[in-house]
Amino acid sequence: MPPPVLPGLIMDKPLMISSIIEHAARYHTDTEIVARTIDGGLHRYTYGQAHARMRQLAHAITRLGMRMGDRVGALAWNTHHQFEMFYGVSGTGAVLHTVNPRLHLEQIVYIINHAEDRLLFIDAMTLPIVEKIASQLSTVEAFVMMDHRATMPASTTLPKPLLCYEELLAAEAPDYVWPEFDERSASTICYTSGTTGNPKGVVYSHRSAMLVAMMFGPLVGLRSENGDLPVLMPMAPMFHGNAWQFPYLAPMHGAKLVLPGRNYEPDKLYELLEGERVTLTCGVPTFWLIILDWLQRNGKRFSTLRYSLSSGSAVPRSLMATLDRDYGVEILQAWGMTEALGGSSVLMAPSAEPRSFDERVDARMSSGRAACGVRYRLVDDDGHELPQDGKTVGHFRVQAPWVSSAYFKNEGGSALDEDGWLKTGDLATIAPDGRIQLTDRSKDVIKSGGEWISSIELENVAVGHPEVLQAAVIAVAHPKWQERPLLVAVRKPGSTLTPHALIDFMRGKVADWWLPDDVAFVEAMPMTGTGKVHKLTLRQQFAGHVLPGVQRNA
CATH class of the missing domain: 3.40.50.12780 (ANL, N-terminal domain)
Known part of the structure; x- marks a missing residue:
């Protein structure tokens, strides 16, 4: 017994x-x-x-x-x-x-x-x-x-x-x-x-x-150099993962709470951020791309805002660096999804605190690091576990006491794999010190000649161009390589940027064979209800796109 x-x-x-x-x-x-x-x-x-x-x-x-x-x-x-x-x-x-x-x-x-x-x-x-x-x-x-x-x-x-x-x-x-x-x-x-x-x-x-x-409690303890008391404002709507728990986080820790209502125009958000002396906010990178463009065109600065929690899609390095260097706002990037709020920690390990500005930005380009209470796993296409060495890319799986075990009424089938891990739909690497680096969504990755190309990395480089407002990379059929990357971009107002010039800008920043075969400029990106680029619509829109040098009937 x-x-x-x-x-x-x-x-x-x-x-x-x-x-x-x-x-x-x-x-x-x-x-x-x-x-x-x-x-x-x-x-x-x-x-x-x-x-x-x-x-x-x-x-x-x-x-x-x-x-x-x-x-x-x-x-x-x-x-x-x-x-x-x-x-x-x-x-x-x-x-x-x-x-x-x-x-x-x-x-x-x-x-x-x-x-x-x-x-x-x-x-x-x-x-x-x-x-x-x-x-x-x-x-x-x-x-x-x-x-x-x-x-x-x-x-x-x-x-x-x-x-x-x-x-x-x-x-x-x-x-x-x-x-x-x-x-x-x-x-x-x-x-x-x-x-x-x-x-x-x-x-x-x-x-x-x-x-x-x-x-999330330690986030409320983050204060600026002048000791501003925490003031929280979720830019994430409440229908999006409970506004990332801000309706619970603020009263739990006695922080002032600011709610933006329905108007998400940059000037209205700025008015609240400044007028109510907000110190911490949260939102997807799309919000920040639009706000940064508005700040630059209107010559505005922040007086109290110091941190913004970001998740949902990768933050372009140029956005993160500009907000930190020019506006004093640190983007704290985390991994999470509706099914797994609080999927990673956004705070760096004290022993790993980088010294230079570039080191600090590079460190925050990861999707957070392993959080206590969450278990992580990488597997290959056949479900075999892969090493967490910071190099090996695999399908990202998680378990935690706050991670979903199923969908309501089992819509869409099981949320878990056969071993009981949440199927996140992300591809990632995990470093030995727990840093998580997303390389792509499983459905968005481009496989060219049997080799993976990260759409996220290409998008980050493209958005680094000063005349690009938004960028998305999708796969387009190719007769020899099966798939090649097509870059879809939105230019900033007044820009005359050409496809050739944009590809030249990206050259040297990624492997040459990763470079997009073509660039298509659009007036606006199709967006999901949660502020992400709707790549399914882009794939449908450009389903018949013929890349340069490819015969139409090939």
């Missing part, structure tokens, strides 16, 4: 999301939350005031019949109303489903029906979307407009009741007692963007949300 287990003598208290806002309301009562409203104004209140409203919201959805495990949808932008739902819904045991308004209407319908949302919370900007699709939403029993009665629409075409958010809250007392339940219960659902099929639901738990927020 096995020896008896000696239990630890520790209180058995579950990890509850509601405990975060209770902590903030008690010990950071007067710390400010600032949110851009849908009409462009600013709403200011405190954690103490937010907590009271969240408890009113919890009473309200309970009165509307929401029970443990019921899904409540939010088709909305980053406002204080949606922030309140992260606690007022999830804290009751119901599940908050954040829906991306940028998706195609068919995908929005699919996502809401697939999640079986019983209530759908909307705002003034998403009401027109819902009016177009309401008749197709089979599970929604009522709509809630996140607004005051005075600014509610006089009439709508919605076939079911349109309730007023502020009226619902006003009818309730702020005395809701947050229940305790199994910490593994679902808290929120975020759907992937569905670039290769139907969107897939990633279901986070109270436990996973708490663990990831705790893991």
Whole structure:
């Protein structure tokens, strides 16, 4: 018989999301939350005031019949109303489903029906979307407009009741007692963007949300040289991986939280970053490429912003170096995905802290380093494990207590390989000291004559040209080499850059046989709802592209 287990003598208290806002309301009562409203104004209140409203919201959805495990949808932008739902819904045991308004209407319908949302919370900007699709939403029993009665629409075409958010809250007392339940219960659902099929639901738990927020905790301790207190503003929308946990991270550590609303124009983001003295933000590199171009054209600088967490796609070295050298902003690059928030640490090991500027930038070009609690693996095409020597490229696999084990209703098949590791879809190297270097997405890698060419590396070099705003590399058929790289680029306004000049700029920065065979300039890139270049659309757009020197009928 096995020896008896000696239990630890520790209180058995579950990890509850509601405990975060209770902590903030008690010990950071007067710390400010600032949110851009849908009409462009600013709403200011405190954690103490937010907590009271969240408890009113919890009473309200309970009165509307929401029970443990019921899904409540939010088709909305980053406002204080949606922030309140992260606690007022999830804290009751119901599940908050954040829906991306940028998706195609068919995908929005699919996502809401697939999640079986019983209530759908909307705002003034998403009401027109819902009016177009309401008749197709089979599970929604009522709509809630996140607004005051005075600014509610006089009439709508919605076939079911349109309730007023502020009226619902006003009818309730702020005395809701947050229940305790199994910490593994679902808290929120975020759907992937569905670039290769139907969107897939990633279901986070109270436990996973708490663990990831705790893991991100050291970021809040990062302060500038003059000791500015941390002020957090997620540029990532809340429908994108819970805005990278910022709605939990800020109140957990008592930091001021700034929410950008719906307007992601560079001047509006800059106005908030400067006006509210933001020190830490997060967002995909696309945001920063656009903001940097605006900063350069308008001669603007940052006075308090010091760090930006980046993930989702590789940060071009030129972008990282320019923001650091000219604007004092360090990009902290991490590996992560909807299925695996907090996939790597963005902080360098103290013993490896580089001394020179170029060394510091080079070190931050990795996708973070191994984080405690996450296990990593590289495998070849046949599933055999590969060495983590910093050179060998393999399919990247991860395991962690906060990594997805499956997709909601098993849409899209298993998320795990046969050994129980998450299939990330990334190709990577892992150095002996834990630095992770993504080399490509498995579906984006170019295999020319049996050898891999990294689209990420080519894109980074191309964006380094001062007249290139965005760049994407895709594979195009070749009669001899099977595939060759085509560079698709967006020029900055006023540029007359030619394909020949751009390829010449790249020469010497990568192996000659990696150089693109051609360059196609476009007015704008097709983008996914999460701010990434939609390469599937580019591949379809350039499916018949004939490379120079190739016979059309070859």
